[in-house]
Amino acid sequence: MDLTLLKQHSPCAWEIPAQGKMRVPAMIYASKELVRAMDHKVYEQAVNVAMLPGIVGASYVMPDAHWGYGFPIGGVAAFDADAGGVVSAGGVGFDVSCGVRCLHTGLRREHIMTVQRALADTLFERIPAGLGSTGGIRLNSAQMDAMLSGGAKWAVERGWGSSADLERVEEQGQMLHAKPKYVSEQAKKRQREEMGTLGSGNHYLEVQEVTAVFDDAIASAYGLHIGDVVLMIHCGSRGLGHQIGTEFLRKMVEAAPGYGLILPDRELACAPIRSDLGQEYLGAMRAAINCALANRQILTHLVRDVFAKLLPSAQLPVLYDVSHNTCKLETHRVDGRLRELYVHRKGATRAWGPGHPGLPQALRASGQPVLIGGSMGTGSYVLAGTTASESLAFSSACHGAGRAMSRHQALKTWNGRTVVDELAQRGILIRSPSMRGVAEEAPDAYKDVNSVVDAADAAGLARKVARLEPLVCIKG
Amino acid sequence: MYNHWEHFEHGADIGVRGIGVTKAGAFEQAALALTAVITDPQQVAAVEAVHITCEAPDDELLLADWLNTLVYEMAVRRMLFGRFHVDLNGTHLDAQAMGEPTSVQRHQPAVEVKGATYTALRVAPIDGGWLAQTVVDV
Numbered sequence: 293m294d295l296t297l298l299k300q301h302s303p304c305a306w307e308i309p310a311q312g313k314m315r316v317p318a319m320i321y322a323s324k325e326l327v328r329a330m331d332h333k334v335y336e337q338a339v340n341v342a343m344l345p346g347i348v349g350a351s352y353v354m355p356d357a358h359w360g361y362g363f364p365i366g367g368v369a370a371f372d373a374d375a376g377g378v379v380s381a382g383g384v385g386f387d388v389s390c391g392v393r394c395l396h397t398g399l400r401r402e403h404i405m406t407v408q409r410a411l412a413d414t415l416f417e418r419i420p421a422g423l424g425s426t427g428g429i430r431l432n433s434a435q436m437d438a439m440l441s442g443g444a445k446w447a448v449e450r451g452w453g454s455s456a457d458l459e460r461v462e463e464q465g466q467m468l469h470a471k472p473k474y475v476s477e478q479a480k481k482r483q484r485e486e487m488g489t490l491g492s493g494n495h496y497l498e499v500q501e502v503t504a505v506f507d508d509a510i511a512s513a514y515g516l517h518i519g520d521v522v523l524m525i526h527c528g529s530r531g532l533g534h535q536i537g538t539e540f541l542r543k544m545v546e547a548a549p550g551y552g553l554i555l556p557d558r559e560l561a562c563a564p565i566r567s568d569l570g571q572e573y574l575g576a577m578r579a580a581i582n583c584a585l586a587n588r589q590i591l592t593h594l595v596r597d598v599f600a601k602l603l604p605s606a607q608l609p610v611l612y613d614v615s616h617n618t619c620k621l622e623t624h625r626v627d628g629r630l631r632e633l634y635v636h637r638k639g640a641t642r643a644w645g646p647g648h649p650g651l652p653q654a655l656r657a658s659g660q661p662v663l664i665g666g667s668m669g670t671g672s673y674v675l676a677g678t679t680a681s682e683s684l685a686f687s688s689a690c691h692g693a694g695r696a697m698s699r700h701q702a703l704k705t706w707n708g709r710t711v712v713d714e715l716a717q718r719g720i721l722i723r724s725p726s727m728r729g730v731a732e733e734a735p736d737a738y739k740d741v742n743s744v745v746d747a748a749d750a751a752g753l754a755r756k757v758a759r760l761e762p763l764v765c766i767k768g
Numbered sequence: 769m770y771n772h773w774e775h776f777e778h779g780a781d782i783g784v785r786g787i788g789v790t791k792a793g794a795f796e797q798a799a800l801a802l803t804a805v806i807t808d809p810q811q812v813a814a815v816e817a818v819h820i821t822c823e824a825p826d827d828e829l830l831l832a833d834w835l836n837t838l839v840y841e842m843a844v845r846r847m848l849f850g851r852f853h854v855d856l857n858g859t860h861l862d863a864q865a866m867g868e869p870t871s872v873q874r875h876q877p878a879v880e881v882k883g884a885t886y887t888a889l890r891v892a893p894i895d896g897g898w899l900a901q902t903v904v905d906v
Contacts, residue, residue, distance in 0.1 A: 331779060358780055360779075360887075361886070361887045361905065362887075385905075386885075386905045387882055422872060422877065423806065423870065423878075424872060425872075426846075481844050482840065482844055492877070492880045493880065493906050531843050531844075535840065537882070537883060542829070542833070542836075545886065559886045559887050561886070698777040699782055700775050700777065700782065701777070703878075725876075725877075726876045726878055727876060728878040729876075729877070729879055732878050
């Protein structure tokens with residue numbers, strides 16, 4: 293991106309001033325190096341989002357942003373329904389409620405290393421991963437609707453977890469106002485065999501060691517200490533969410549002219565929040581959020597089963613569960629006034645600051661855990677939401693490292709088996725059904741996650757708490 | 769001009785491009801490019817045919833619908849497709865997709881496609897033929 297197009301506010305805050313048809317400015321939170329490395333398409337997409345009706349504040353861009361579909365991935369935009377605001381299927385993405393769940397294990401690195409290989413093999417055997425994999429749970433029509441309304445709460449009620457898990461999940465594990473009746477039969481069919489599956493691409497399950505702590509007080513409140521072992525699950529709403537995204541994107545493209553929406557890019561397809569289509573999408577999208585929450589809950593149950601066999605002393609309580617492809621109705625203070633806004637986060641994590649009433653009591657003084665997944669050979673991070681993030685970007689932060697290289701290029705550059713062997717020499721055991729998939733997800737195909745979280749910290753979006761490094765990775 | 773497919777770069781995802789002597793040929797090639805995101809199309813045996821129809825207001829949405837229908841059929845049938853025959857009549861598509869059940873061992877599927885987007889979506893005549901392309905989310 294051309295820096296001369298931007299007005300710099302601070303080392304990690306850059307403005308694209310409102311111009312032309314932009315209703316608000318765009319704000320990019322990233323270091324000079326990260327902004328310079330961003331594709332110019334990110335600039336164009338941030339500007340396009342700023343043109344949408346009812347947008348409030350600014351069109352926000354996170355440090356890990358890259359070229360997406362209409363909205364940049366790593367984009368945040370809030371809309372006021374009373375001001376003609378819109379909801380956009382592209383602003384949420386195909387993998388609705390894709391997110392990260394982090395579990396404590398109560399174990400230390402030395403405990404894991406005694407069974408590392410058996411743990412990797414057993415997790416790989418028990419966690420359905422990769423294209424075409426199926427879960428062991430089949431839902432009939434009534435059960436599917438109950439899952440789509442109940443989310444992780446539904447899964448816990450079925451015996452896959454405990455009620456204590458739910459207070460550490462956004463929305464307490466159940467997205468309210470989901471409307472399964474707006475989820476098509478095709479979407480439900482696509483999900484029928486996919487409950488409790490990891491998926492493929494950049495989705496993974498990792499056993500990780502805490503290797504650095506940057507904020508002792510918050511890390512301690514989160515229960516993280518150097519040498520502790522945690523487990524991180526990255527996946528989303530599987531085929532159901534993909535189908536909902538596909539279908540509503542299509543419907544919104546066709547309906548937009550009828551709503552008088554003149555879109556600079558067809559991919560920005562949206563509908564007024566106060567329209568039938570807008571409400572149908574919100575109902576279906578919330579059902580997909582519940583699907584993702586239930587899926588991560590079921591995977592948690594499978595993981596606990598594996599640990600119970602291999603490391604019976606382990607307890608695996610949830611540290612936190614965050615989604616990074618969502619649109620949620622939230623209350624935010626804008627120019628001194630509280631407003632109800634529909635906040636789209638596409639490849640961005642909600643990051644509530646200390647004292648937020650939505651946080652469980654044990655985390656309230658520290659702020660919300662913000663879970664940042666890296667690539668399989670590098671680190672992941674736990675950050676904490678800040679008070680400042682509310683005014684910077686409606687309490688939002690980055691979500692991952694972001695790719696630095698296309699899959700095509702990665703496949704030409706690396707061999708999957710070699711990547712697995714090299715990581716094994718560094719003590720990281722990779723298990724995957726596809727060596728081609730491993731090559732495409734090679735660690736160096738990703739941006740440096742350290743620079744992304746440093747920028748989020750420097751911008752004030754979230755505070756660095758701890759760094760995690762993988763010991764075992766199950767790659768979808 | 770000859771029928772062929774290629775991928776083009778898009779940050780985190782992949783662009784699929786079909787080039788054909790005819791528009792229908794370009795749609796067939798775009799479908800092969802879609803399969804190639806997942807596995808080598810030449811490794812997919814044509815043992816079972818699935819009939820697909822789509823109708824859309826314009827060529828570009830028709831291409832997106834065609835690819836999205838293939839994504840759906842691959843997901844629910846747990847199949848991969850390696851050969852395609854497309855007939856176009858205006859903006860009505862009638863096609864056969866031929867393939868086989870997915871074998872993780874043999875096909876080594878790299879990634880599942882979530883859906884075809886409208887990013888870089890284009891169906892247009894080019895020098896002596898047709899181009900059909902879009903970006904798919906993986």
